[in-house]
Amino acid sequence: MTGQKNRETQISLHIAVRETGLSHRVLRECTARQMIREPLSDQDLVRLRRVRRLRELGINMQGIEVILHMRQRIEKLQAELERWERQVDWSRGEAQRAMHLLAWERDPE
Numbered sequence: 001m002t003g004q005k006n007r008e009t010q011i012s013l014h015i016a017v018r019e020t021g022l023s024h025r026v027l028r029e030c031t032a033r034q035m036i037r038e039p040l041s042d043q044d045l046v047r048l049r050r051v052r053r054l055r056e057l058g059i060n061m062q063g064i065e066v067i068l069h070m071r072q073r074i075e076k077l078q079a080e081l082e083r084w085e086r087q088v089d090w091s092r093g094e095a096q097r098a099m100h101l102l103a104w105e106r107d108p109e
Contacts (some may be wrong), residue, residue, distance in 0.1 A: 009042055015040075036049070050064075
């Protein structure tokens with residue numbers, strides 16, 4: 001590593017309008033609802049593209065806000081589940097090693 005901090009790209013609202021096809025008004029509303037924060041990041045652009053797609057489906061901003069919040073919560077829960085699964089796999093491996101060791105101590109032949 002070079003020792004530099006890993007920084008996300010900072011994106012202006014003007015660029016976000018161009019990249020997402022959303023209007024300045026919609027971006028300001030998303031900012032007001034704290035769905036995104038300035039300066040925008042690549043992750044904010046992903047969220048804004050989701051906003052655009054949901055608006056195309058006819059969902060209002062309140063619904064979009066709920067959907068994005070639920071999606072974020074699901075992603076956090078999935079990450080937590082994966083962490084627990086890794087812990088269970090590790091514990092299972094440790095238990096199997098302990099069982100082999102106990103079996104070997106009883107009958108080292």
